[in-house]
Amino acid sequence: MEKISAIVIAGNEERNIADCLGSLKWADEIIVVDSESSDRTVAIAREYTDKVYVRKWEGYASQKNYSLQKASNEWVLSVDADERVSPELLQELSALDFSKADGFYVPRRNYFLGKVIRSCGWSPDYQLRLFRKSKTTLTSRQVHEGFSVVGKRDYLKGELIHFTHTTIAGTLAKINEYSSLEAAEKSQRIRVTGPKLFFKPVWAFFQHFIMRRGFTDGVHGLMVSLIHAMTKTQVYMKIWEMQNVRSKK
Numbered sequence: 001m002e003k004i005s006a007i008v009i010a011g012n013e014e015r016n017i018a019d020c021l022g023s024l025k026w027a028d029e030i031i032v033v034d035s036e037s038s039d040r041t042v043a044i045a046r047e048y049t050d051k052v053y054v055r056k057w058e059g060y061a062s063q064k065n066y067s068l069q070k071a072s073n074e075w076v077l078s079v080d081a082d083e084r085v086s087p088e089l090l091q092e093l094s095a096l097d098f099s100k101a102d103g104f105y106v107p108r109r110n111y112f113l114g115k116v117i118r119s120c121g122w123s124p125d126y127q128l129r130l131f132r133k134s135k136t137t138l139t140s141r142q143v144h145e146g147f148s149v150v151g152k153r154d155y156l157k158g159e160l161i162h163f164t165h166t167t168i169a170g171t172l173a174k175i176n177e178y179s180s181l182e183a184a185e186k187s188q189r190i191r192v193t194g195p196k197l198f199f200k201p202v203w204a205f206f207q208h209f210i211m212r213r214g215f216t217d218g219v220h221g222l223m224v225s226l227i228h229a230m231t232k233t234q235v236y237m238k239i240w241e242m243q244n245v246r247s248k249k
Helices: 017-022 041-045 060-070 087-094 168-186 194-211 214-244
Strands: 004-010 029-034 052-054 075-078 083-085 103-106 108-112 127-132 136-138 147-149 153-155 160-165
Touching: 004 017, 004 060, 017 029, 017 041, 017 083, 029 041, 029 060, 041 052, 052 060, 060 075, 060 136, 108 214, 127 147, 160 168, 168 214, 194 214
Parallel strands: 004 029, 004 075, 029 052, 103 153, 108 160
Antiparallel strands: 075 127, 083 160, 103 127, 136 147
């Protein structure tokens, strides 16, 4: 196997960081970029690697780009703090022919309240996470940032295990944050009207629950579909507010 640098960005992730880094112990190098956590994230991370950098939060893309620049190996695996490398993925990496591509998409096994979600467009949820550093850049989006690879790309079968939604309260806090970022990003490109404010969330629910077969995951699929609709509602309400409400000084 080629030498691999594993990069992780974190912020107040003391509940996740040990399991995440534990699944990366095989890597030749682990780099953690922390955004000035107020909990034990940094202390725990230093139990797994001496390459822990504390950096003021400047957005997802900026933090990931910083971590990428700190990698000393040509091949880099990007893992979020709420993700784990599965045994199947590790086994695949150990036998992988790296000359096949310059970047590899990795599927994610997404959990919602303890259940694997195979509907709603959540599976296989391919993410470009393994790549050559010399051929990779970060997209500049405020939310749903990603890596861009110049060259051939291929797909792996082994999964990243993703524990992104463990509580409803945590999920609501997350979609509030993400919707604000998305609204700021889109507010200069789209105009929100009353009909759009109504129909966009309705369409989001229909798309995930019916077209993407969220109903096959029962109540969990229903809640995931509702959350997508709620996210869309927040995004469009916040855009409307930006475009129509003048803040009082």
